[in-house]
Amino acid sequence: MSLFIYNSLGRTKEKFEPLHPPVVSIYVCGPTVYGHAHLGHAKSYVSFDVVVRWLRHSGYQVKYVQNITDVGHLTDDGDEGEDKIMKQARLEKTDPMEISQFYTRSFYEDMDSMGVLRPNIAPAATAHIPEQIAMIEKLVQSDHAYEVNGNVYFSVESFSGYGKLSGRTDQDALQSGIRVEVRSDKRHPSDFALWKKADKHHLMKWTSPWSIGYPGWHLECSAMSMKYLGETIDIHGGGMENKFPHHDCEIAQSESVTGKPYVRFWMHNNMVTINGIKMGKSLKNSVNLKELFKEIDPLVIRFFILQSHYRSQLDYSETAIKASSTGLEKLRETRRRLREQKTGSGVFALSPFEQRFSEAMDDDFNTPVAIAVLFELSKSINIALDRLEGMSEISRQETETFLDKAGREILGILQDENLSDNRGNELSGKKMDDVMHILLDLRAEARKNKDFALSDRIRDRLLDAGIEIKDTKEGANWTKSSGF
């Protein structure tokens, strides 16, 4: 069985083999840190988190680089426009460094709570200005770039494959009719900036051979990817909206410098929509994660995201999230039951599930199918445990191990086994267990005496306190009530 990945370059699924096994080099476009992360970020980084987890699980040594864009790029492509981070700094009456640091921390907080593993290297663009300048110098020396008035542009006509990723290869056709002519120093309208001269109000600027200025917005990924992962990397991931121009520009400048293929597999994740419309900061319809997490368990969001494929659009709605919440609870419940129920003698046929799970993941990270397999497994487990003979200890352990591997290690939707899942941190202490034991004992006694008024009162009041009681054949157990 081998892994197939849909390669945007070529638009087909291709068998994945790393260039230098067992190492897999992967670079994913990181956030521009000038605001809190939203659901779109969540989809992207959760998706690639699972990619990385599956690659590691498959035995690869994954080197995962994800940048932090902390130099604001211009808000428009002409020579006009404002640096986004600078603009936010002005709005918040502070300086750009504080903005980028503040929102970088915020970003990781949100990702951590969804169980997104940190990248191996998270390079900041502003910490790699010399690398970017060095790259520009090479491009100027080899006539792929030219300087005009302190600005340096990449010459699109110097690179024959420009636009091959997005299919936009005819640059002249692209220009027809759309854009009102912008006053520019560019030789060709499609040429893009590698270095921009700063005006005197610009706060983030550095010395370069051409001017005091700042790097162009496509450059950091190329420079940092090459520095940490080499001239040719296995996988480059990012949002679909970045295919053009961002990724096409990266290819052009990188391959012009090295003469080698820049990326072997391009992976593009699709976007989150609200009522069918793209969610975006600039569209002012984005769903802020911190707000969302006040209402909804971050792992429910993760689960919701993984229930659709990374290359599909995901439409956000409260009912869809609610459905995910209930569904995830079902899986959690099964895992809890599997762990807590007394074992018997029945044998459980696990391997078909393991196999189908792996096949789904190997087929371009098909997490919706992988999750469907877990639901079917959940049902089979419940049926097995309902049988008189139950499940043997060996079967139980095997199954629990797999559920843990698939649900926790790979998909990251189930929590650590030692935390009692949904009982939550604040309730998971041993003391709490002891207290609950007392209450459940008292309630059992009341039920035995047919004092249902009392037993129901205990149950109702605990529910008010956020604790849900379920009676099973094995006796009562409790969880933190799931709530929406």
Place this chain on the structure above:
RNA sequence: GGCGAAGUGGCCGAGUGGUUAGGCAGAGGUCUGCAAAACCUUCUACAGCGGUUCGAGUCCGCUCUUCGCCUCCA
């Protein structure tokens, strides 16, 4: 205008030629003191029109609709 993606049952969402996706919601049932959970049964599909094929959500053509990119954006 150019480049690209998509239209699946009440909702979400898989499925690149032949066999049940899955989840949520709805209905009926089993279990339970009741409830919850679990399990069983069950209803509503493949935008439209042609074509290829023994056989098509699945391939081809056309039509309609939606979305993304071509300014920053996950």
